[in-house]
Amino acid sequence: MKTWLVALTGLLGMAAAISGAWAAPLRLAEIQTKDRQTHKYTCATGKILQVTYWNAANGQSFALVPVKGQPMLFVNTLSASGAKYQAGSYTWWTKGPRADLYDATAGENAPPVLSDCVTIVR
Numbered sequence: 001m002k003t004w005l006v007a008l009t010g011l012l013g014m015a016a017a018i019s020g021a022w023a024a025p026l027r028l029a030e031i032q033t034k035d036r037q038t039h040k041y042t043c044a045t046g047k048i049l050q051v052t053y054w055n056a057a058n059g060q061s062f063a064l065v066p067v068k069g070q071p072m073l074f075v076n077t078l079s080a081s082g083a084k085y086q087a088g089s090y091t092w093w094t095k096g097p098r099a100d101l102y103d104a105t106a107g108e109n110a111p112p113v114l115s116d117c118v119t120i121v122r
Helices: 002-023
Strands: 033-042 048-056 061-067 070-077 083-087 090-095 098-103 114-119
Touching: 061 083, 061 090, 070 090
Parallel strands: none
Antiparallel strands: 033 048, 033 114, 048 061, 061 070, 070 083, 083 090, 090 098, 098 114
C-alpha cells in the first residue's frame, strides 16, 4: 500500500512540474518579449499539441513545442514561406493555421515526424 502511495505522489509531483513549465513566462534578461500566444494543434495522427509562441522586441521569435513528451524551445529562422523554428535536429514549420514537425536525423527526404497539424479554433 505504501509503494502505491509513493508512486501516486511522484506522479502528481511530475504532473505539477510539467504544468508549471507550460504556464511559466519566458524570462531572459537580455531579451524582452512583446507578446505571447498559445495555440493547440491537432495532427494527422490524432495527437494534440499545445505550442506557445513568443515575439521579442528585437524581432526574434520563439516557440515552445513538445517533442517526444518534452518541451523544447525553438528559435525562428529564415523561411521562404511561413514561419520556421529550429531546435537541435528538429524543425517546426508553420504556414497559416497548419504546421509540420521534421527531424533532420531521419534524412533529407524523410516525411515529417508529425504532419498536417492544424490549429484548433476555440
